[in-house]
Amino acid sequence: MEEKLFNSELKVMDVLWREGEATAKHIAQVLSDEVGWNVNTTYTLIKRCIKKGAIERSEPNFTCRPLIKKEEIQRLETDELVNKVYDGSVDKLFTALLGRKKLSEDQIKRLWAIVEENEEK
Amino acid sequence: MSILEMSFYGSMMILAVLLFRVPLLNRLPKRTFTALWSIAAIRLILPFPVYSPFSLYGLLSLPDTPSESNGSAFTYTGLYEVTASNDLGINTASETVCADTYTPCFSSSVWLYIWLFGAAAMALTFLLLYFRSKREFKASLPVDNERINALAGGLRLRRKLRIRHSDRISSPLAYGVLRPVILLPSSYLTNSEEKEIEFVLIHEFVHICRFDAVKKLFCITALCLHWFNPLVWLMFFLFNRDMELACDEGVLRHMGEEFKTQYAAALIKAEARKSGLDPLFSAFAFKKGAAAEERIKAIMKTKTHTLVSAALSAILICGSATVFASSPAENTDNTAAAPITSAAQIAVEDNGEGQIGKLTVIEKNVNYDENLERYKPFGLEEDENGILYYKGKRVRFFSDCTEIEEGMEISGFNYIDEAGEVDIHTVYEETPNGDGSSNPFGKLVGIEEYKPDEVNFPAMLSPEVVSEGGATVAFIGEGEFEIIEGTEGAYAEGDGSQGGMTLEEKFAQYKDYGITYDENNDALYYNGKIVGYFIDLTSTGVFTKTFEVPEGEEGIAVKTLYDDSGKLCGIEEITGTEISFDLVETFSYNDIEITNV
Helix, strand or coil, X not given: CCCCCCHHHHHHHHHHHHHCCEEHHHHHHHXXXXXXXXXXXXXXXXXXXXXXXXXXXXXXXXXXXXXXCHHHHHHHHHHHHHHHHCCCCHXXXXXXXXXXXXXXXXXXXXHHHHXXXXXXX | CCHHHHHHHHHHHHHHHHHHHHHHCCCCCCHHHHHHHHHHHHHHHCCCCCECCCCHHHHCCCCCCCCCCCCCCCECCCCCEEECCCCCCEEECCCCCCCCCCCCCCCCHHHHHHHHHHHHHHHHHHHHHHHHHHHHHHCCEECCCHHHHHHHHCCCCCCCCEEEEECCCCCCEEECCCCCEEEEECHHHHHCCHHHHHHHHHXXXXXXXXXXXXXXXXXXXXXXXXXXXXXXXXXXXXXXXXXXXXXHHHHHHHHCHHHHHHHHHHHHHHCCCCCCCCCCCEECCCCCHHHHHHHHHHHHHCCCXXXXXXXHHHHHHHHHHHHHCCECCCCCCCCCCCCEEEEEEEEEEECCCCEEEEEEEEEECCCCHHHHHHHHHHCEEECCCCCEEECCEEEEEEEEEEEEECCEEEEEEEEECCCCCEEEXXXXXXXXXXXXXXXXXEEEEEEEECCCCCCCHHHHCCHHHHCCCCEEEEEXXXXXXXXXXXXXXXXXXXXXXXXXXCHHHHHHCCHHHCEEEECCCCEEEECCEEEEEEEEECCCCEEEEECCCCCCCCCEEEEEEXXXXXXXXXXXXXXXXXXXXXXXXXXXXXXXXXXXX
């Protein structure tokens, strides 16, 4: 998957990430309740996701399956954020995050754990 | 009204607004100019004239746009059964197809197609842009942010207003007429201060309140129809710009003048983020440097407007509309008698020796309402009393007629109104009937005025009188004719029955002008010269007499002269070569006799 997913498309993916697999009809139903989109709009977005390689369509019933995991997207977005806004430096992002609010001890411990984990890689 | 006419009136209005805009833009409420532009746009779209006694065009006696009206595509059916001269058989005109009022009335139909193509291309482009944008906007997400929704709650609107966000736009905008939506870029949700959001919301709110989207729609429609007119393009740019200026003014009015600087700062900040769909929606920031400057300047110069300026702008708006956007109308004086109309049938028959022209009145005071539609595109209008107007001027004589030979016109339908001032007639293009003959009433291509002396009006006035008598005239060869048949009251050649008068009595009428009749020798003299041919051509009849001239002498030919009121005023000699020419010339529609059925 090369192209970036827009907010609206991410919303569609969100439904699939929550429910695993779903028919297009079902997705449309859910989104109609959640964000007020009509069926056509949702279908258009689903088709765009398919084109971008984020969703796989299978018959019968126009069943949709996510081809990309939520975590992957998160990683991609973070990478982009780091590169675009924090000059490619994870440290800077880290500092910004730390500076924002007070972390609890638990959170700090967990953070260190992650750092170590990554250092080993 | 034709497109050219609409463009003309619209352009005049645009020029007027431009004239006022330069000095007054910062002195009057900006809404004045959006109102003026709206009037101009509406003027450009409406296909019919709106009359007012104060119209500039009437006051200046400006010539109306020339209607070389040719080339609109419709044919006519009618009362007419015409047999074409010289040839073959009877044919009836074909089916009526009504032309669209937006006929450009250019000089040929090539221009019509060019215009259509341009208009269609424009319309298609805008439609495409619109639907593409609409699709994107539909995929926007609702705003959950408490702060923002609280601010939005403060905006009172009769219609339901929604706030949504999208990461596909770079500048806030408003769309939708029945269910308006303010669309914010997603970054605004996290990345902006409270005041900024407030400015944005109020700005878009003002756009929505004023139905700016509708105004833009009118503007775009006008542009599609008048894509060839550079003034309309200018109006398009200025209208949009003025709408933004008026909107800024509205925001500051709502929030208070003291926020001028902050508002300007917010605008500059938002300048970097732009949306690519501006023609159709009211975006927050602006594109070009000059427009930006004008806007910031205008914001900083904003001051509350006094009652005086409000009053002034009202006067300006009403005044401009009546003066520039309306068409002149005559003062209708309805004391004159109802117009006389008649429908007639023409037949040109070949009797073996030549053609006979016969005009028969088949119905008086015809209701020609259903026919009026055909004439409308060429400037003919009817008011509620049945009075006809040609381009605003009251019609005196209108003849639906066509020329079948040079100087020879046949008339199907006459309208007479004594109180009128302009004499007009139809212009037809002869069309082939497919069987070799052609229909002189084939295609209506225009309505034109008669030249000043062409219509002998007083003679038109009493078809009743005319119908008491008449004659059938035969045309033999070029322009020569003789009467072959007379009905009661008519004058016929040589048989002595000149409406009950003897020849002596008849010629006594011309005594004062040098005519003497020698009854004993059946000879006629004009100022002592012997006359070989005498013709008295009037609207009520034609009287001719050929005299035998003694051998060795040459007789002259003489004709009668009538003044404008139809009174005999002289006798004149005509030369041999003149005879045909003269007769062809004078024997026009108003001199053909009408025989009563």
